[in-house]
Structures are given as structure tokens and as C-alpha cells.
Amino acid sequence: MVFEREAETTLACGAQTSFRSRRRRTQRHISPSVRLILRMEYVSPEGLRLDGRRPMEMRQIRAEIGAVSKADGSAIFEMGNTKVIAAVYGPREVQNRSQISNHALVRCEYSMANFSTGDRMRKSKGDRRSTEISLVIRQTMEASILTHLLPRSQIDIYVQVLQADGGTRSACINAATLALADAGIPMRDLVTSCSAGYLNSTSLLDLNYVEDSAGGPDVTLGILPKLDKVTLLQMDSKLPIDILENVMQLAIEGCKAIANYIREILLENTKQLEYRRGV
Amino acid sequence: MVGLSLGEKHFIQGGIAQDLRCDGRKRLAYRPISVETGVIPQANGSARIRMGATDVIASVKAELGRPSLLLPDKGKVSIYIDCSSTAEPAFEGRGGDELAAELSNALQHCLLGGKSGAGAGIDLSSLIIVEGKICWDLYIDGLVVSSDGNLLDALGAAIKAALSNTGIPRVQVAAGTSNDEQPEVDVSDEEFLQFDTSGVPVIVTLTKVGRHYIVDATSEEESQMSSAVSISVNRQGYICGITKRGGVGLDPSIILDMISVAKHVSEQVISKLDSEIASAEAEEES
Numbered sequence: 001m002v003f004e005r006e007a008e009t010t011l012a013c014g015a016q017t018s019f020r021s022r023r024r025r026t027q028r029h030i031s032p033s034v035r036l037i038l039r040m041e042y043v044s045p046e047g048l049r050l051d052g053r054r055p056m057e058m059r060q061i062r063a064e065i066g067a068v069s070k071a072d073g074s075a076i077f078e079m080g081n082t083k084v085i086a087a088v089y090g091p092r093e094v095q096n097r098s099q100i101s102n103h104a105l106v107r108c109e110y111s112m113a114n115f116s117t118g119d120r121m122r123k124s125k126g127d128r129r130s131t132e133i134s135l136v137i138r139q140t141m142e143a144s145i146l147t148h149l150l151p152r153s154q155i156d157i158y159v160q161v162l163q164a165d166g167g168t169r170s171a172c173i174n175a176a177t178l179a180l181a182d183a184g185i186p187m188r189d190l191v192t193s194c195s196a197g198y199l200n201s202t203s204l205l206d207l208n209y210v211e212d213s214a215g216g217p218d219v220t221l222g223i224l225p226k227l228d229k230v231t232l233l234q235m236d237s238k239l240p241i242d243i244l245e246n247v248m249q250l251a252i253e254g255c256k257a258i259a260n261y262i263r264e265i266l267l268e269n270t271k272q273l274e275y276r277r278g279v
Numbered sequence: 280m281v282g283l284s285l286g287e288k289h290f291i292q293g294g295i296a297q298d299l300r301c302d303g304r305k306r307l308a309y310r311p312i313s314v315e316t317g318v319i320p321q322a323n324g325s326a327r328i329r330m331g332a333t334d335v336i337a338s339v340k341a342e343l344g345r346p347s348l349l350l351p352d353k354g355k356v357s358i359y360i361d362c363s364s365t366a367e368p369a370f371e372g373r374g375g376d377e378l379a380a381e382l383s384n385a386l387q388h389c390l391l392g393g394k395s396g397a398g399a400g401i402d403l404s405s406l407i408i409v410e411g412k413i414c415w416d417l418y419i420d421g422l423v424v425s426s427d428g429n430l431l432d433a434l435g436a437a438i439k440a441a442l443s444n445t446g447i448p449r450v451q452v453a454a455g456t457s458n459d460e461q462p463e464v465d466v467s468d469e470e471f472l473q474f475d476t477s478g479v480p481v482i483v484t485l486t487k488v489g490r491h492y493i494v495d496a497t498s499e500e501e502s503q504m505s506s507a508v509s510i511s512v513n514r515q516g517y518i519c520g521i522t523k524r525g526g527v528g529l530d531p532s533i534i535l536d537m538i539s540v541a542k543h544v545s546e547q548v549i550s551k552l553d554s555e556i557a558s559a560e561a562e563e564e565s
Binding site for chain 1: 318319320321322325332334336338340342359361363364365366367368371372418420422424425426427
């Protein structure tokens with residue numbers, strides 16, 4: 001039975017790579033046959049992943065507030081080799097007068113640096129993938145911003161990927177949360193995001209690029225940790241429901257761990273601001 | 280986008296006329312430069328430069344390619360600049376493309392020499408592997424993360440730092456291939472060759488505000504400029520390229536005067552940058 005399920009995922013993986021690989025082949029050339037060989041070894045018999053982590057271990061995270069001094073709020077967020085910068089401008093006057101409303105207008109733009117991936121690529125801003133991610137980030141952040149407190153104003157969130165090694169979506173959301181907090185924008189709660197996947201019949205937390213391109217299921221989750229609400233949920237490929245529950249639970253744990261870290265960073269930043277003011 | 284009141288404009292112009300600028304600098308003084316190397320591990324070389332609130336990243340990637348037919352004994356280098364919208368909301372969408380193109384062109388003029396490759400800061404013949412067959416293509420990518428004026432000088436410095444951080448893999452060419460075939464090569468994973476970057480020039484931009492000119496202008500000061508001249512100078516004191524921006528015409532004698540000033544300033548910039556790059560490299564290794 002277990003064997004059958006394995007075979008099924010392999011097939012699903014084959015059908016699914018055609019879509020994923022189209023956008024990824026530009027980044028790194030992994031032929032499907034190599035991928036199948038690699039697929040066998042995502043988790044070693046000792047229970048270690050390709051980069052030496054345990055299945056439920058997250059990559060090292062690092063955050064820094066105030067990376068772009070001209071912006072109203074900004075942050076750098078790193079998850080392993082994935083590194084993104086987020087800058088927030090606003091709340092400010094609405095630029096396009098026809099969009100004025102009783103709620104704050106939240107806008108977001110996601111872009112990748114030319115050097116962010118293994119193979120150099122040159123592509124224009126606004127391709128389908130970045131438009132989709134911009135939308136996802138915008139919707140996720142909008143859910144936590146108290147937009148009704150900021151009528152007739154606009155908030156711009158810009159995220160720039162410096163290095164991509166899987167989980168850029170999550171890293172962007174975490175960076176955007178920090179930048180919004182740095183800009184002092186009223187929020188219901190911090191939004192944090194983390195991904196989890198399922199490979200070699202093991203649930204894995206925080207997939208890196210190689211694991212992500214394996215074609216297995218990849219669940220990206222965003223939560224409001226204090227309110228315990230899910231604001232973002234995306235999954236590709238297929239999974240039995242009971243396993244999905246397991247994987248989702250793992251992602252939630254990851255999100256909560258990130259939330260704790262972000263809170264620490266914010267607290268430290270606030271303490272420093274206090275110190276500089278001489279309070 | 281800089282919105283200044285009339286009073287602020289007068290304050291900036293008056294300060295420059297009296298040789299005391301808003302941040303306390305003199306007309307020919309640079310802001311402190313901080314250099315960080317090896318910031319992008321996937322690239323062959325990278326550097327991040329910060330001057331005040333200006334923040335740029337440059338990365339160098341080397342790929343194997345074919346030399347062009349006209350110059351079979353030289354490798355190829357191209358420079359692309361991208362203005363991230365994190366630097367300014369106006370760069371959103373295609374908004375930054377115009378500035379990016381202007382910066383890329385100016386840097387190409389200043390660093391790469393003419394079409395023939397003569398006078399380039401990088402020795403293009405060192406990029407050749409097999410003449411007429413294989414060479415290294417260097418892709419230099421610059422990213423403006425935060426902008427507070429003087430982007431060109433910062434990008435020039437970042438590229439210089441990134442090039443001195445660059446390691447090009449050693450390549451073994453399989454012997455015994457005939458002249459017509461593309462020779463087989465073996466790219467080493469362990470052995471890297473370092474570039475000679477002592478010839479890479481630095482760029483000094485002189486911005487003319489009122490009757491005087493200043494170096495390393497902030498974006499407020501740039502908004503008051505009438506014209507700006509970017510001069511690239513190498514260690515020997517040779518001028519490697521000049522670009523002029525801004526709509527107002529300049530007297531030829533003033534340009535010559537600016538060039539001699541730029542040459543003088545460049546000496547300090549080169550020595551400052553060299554020591555910063557050396558300490559950044561030392562820090563990366565430790």
C-alpha cells in the first residue's frame with residue numbers, strides 16, 4: 001500500500017514538473033532524470049536532509065531592521081541562503097486620486113535581482129510569477145494591517161530578492177512584516193510565514209531550493225500567530241488529507257518559531273531606539 | 280522625489296557657496312564609504328557599498344562563451360544596472376528603467392573603454408581561454424538598494440570592489456583537438472584566479488550647483504544641480520572616460536578645471552577605497 005502511494009506521487013511529480021520546471025529551468029538546469037535519482041535521497045537513512053538538517057529543523061534565520069535609510073520602514077530577512085530586502089513607504093497621500101477610499105490602499109511589488117539565482121538571468125519586472133507573488137504578499141499583509149484607521153492614504157511595500165534558495169514567498173512576507181512594524185503601521189498582529197513539504201514519506205520544514213524543485217508537495221502557510229488564524233495557504237501537488245494535516249501543523253510550528261524570533265528582533269530594535277533617545 | 284521649499288533651496292545653495300554643506304562637509308569631501316565583500320555567495324564576486332544613505336550591490340558572474348569575430352583575442356564584459364523600487368517608489372514597474380539605462384551606459388563608458396576594448400579598466404585579453412573559440416563572459420550586475428545621490432560613483436566603487444573579490448575558475452583545455460572543433464574544457468572547482476584590478480578606474484562626479492561644483496552630492500543637492508560631469512580616473516592619473524549629464528551647458532575651460540580637480544580627488548578616493556576593500560576582504564576571510 002505504501003509502495004503504491006509512493007508510485008503515485010512519482011507520477012504526479014512528473015506531470016507537475018512540466019509546469020514548475022518551465023519557470024525554474026531558467027534558474028538551474030536539473031533534468032527530470034537527475035531529479036528522479038536525487039529524489040531518492042532527500043532524507044538519508046540517518047534522518048538527515050541534503051543540507052544536514054533534521055526533517056523538522058528550520059534553516060538559520062537572521063533579520064535586521066532599517067536596511068534602507070530613505071524608506072519609512074525597512075528590513076532584511078534571511079532564511080539560510082534566501083535573502084530579501086523589504087521597504088515600506090507610507091502611509092502617504094494616495095498617488096492615483098481615483099483610488100481614494102475610506103480604507104488605506106495597500107500596494108506591493110516583488111522583484112528579483114539578476115544575480116539572485118544560480119544561473120544569471122535577465123528578465124523584466126512584472127512577469128507572471130512576480131505579479132502573482134506580489135498579489136499574494138499584498139493580500140496577506142492587507143489582512144493584518146488595520147486599514148480602516150488610515151483612510152485616504154496608501155502604503156507601498158517593495159520586496160527585493162537578493163538571493164533565492166527556496167521559500168522566497170515566506171521570506172518576503174516575514175521581511176514585509178518587519179518593515180511594516182518598523183514603519184509603525186498599525187497591525188492586528190505580525191504575519192509570519194513558513195513552508196513545509198513532504199518528501200520520502202517524511203514531513204520537512206522550510207524547504208530549500210533543491211527540495212522545492214523535487215516536485216513534491218510544497219505548503220506555504222502564513223499565520224497571525226497571536227490570533228491563531230491562517231491568512232495564507234498555498235499548496236501544489238497532491239497529498240492525502242491526514243498527511244496534509246501533519247504537514248500544516250509542522251508549518252504552523254515553523255511560523256510560530258519565526259514569530260518569536262521577529263518579536264525578539266523588534267523588541268531589541270525598540271530598546272535601541274529608546275536608548276538613543278536617552279529615555 | 281525631492282520636494283524642497285524655496286528656503287531650503289537657498290540654504291543648500293548658500294551653503295555650497297560658502298564651502299559648508301548641509302551635513303557639514305566641504306565641497307570636495309566624500310561621505311564615509313563602507314565596503315562589504317562576498318555578499319552574494321552564488322556570484323564569482325560581489326560587494327556592497329554604502330555612502331551615507333546610498334546603498335548599492337554589485338555582483339560579477341563569469342560564464343563561458345565565444346569571443347566575437349572582430350576581437351578573437353578578447354573576452355566580453357557587460358554591465359547591467361537595476362534600480363530596485365525599494366530605493367524609491369518612483370522606480371516601481373518600469374519607472375526605474377530610464378535611470379538604470381543611463382547609469383549602465385555611463386558605467387560602460389567609464390569602465391570598459393571603447394568598442395575595441397582598448398583602455399578598459401579590466402584587461403580583456405586575460406579573459407581569453409582559447410583564442411577565437413572560448414573566453415569568459417563577465418556579467419556585472421548592479422543593484423541600487425537605496426538611493427541618496429551620487430549613484431554613479433557608488434556603483435563604480437562597488438564594481439571595483441566586486442572585481443577585486445572575483446575568483447575566476449582555472450580552466451584546463453583538453454589537448455589534441457583540431458582547429459575546427461570547439462575544444463573541450465575542464466572547469467576547476469577548487470582553483471580560482473584573481474583579477475588584477477589595480478587598473479580599474481574610480482568615478483568622480485562633480486556636480487555643479489550655482490557657480491561652484493561639489494563631489495558626492497546627496498539627492499537634495501542633486502535636485503539643485505545645473506549639470507554634472509562624471510570623470511573616471513585610474514591609478515596612474517589617466518582619464519578613462521567622461522560623461523556629462525544635466526541640461527545646462529558648461530564652459531570648456533570649466534570642464535578642464537573640473538578634470539584637474541577630479542584627478543586630485545580621485546587619488547584620495549582610490550587610496551580610501553583600497554584600504555576599505557582590503558579590510559573588507561580580511562574580515563570576510565576571518
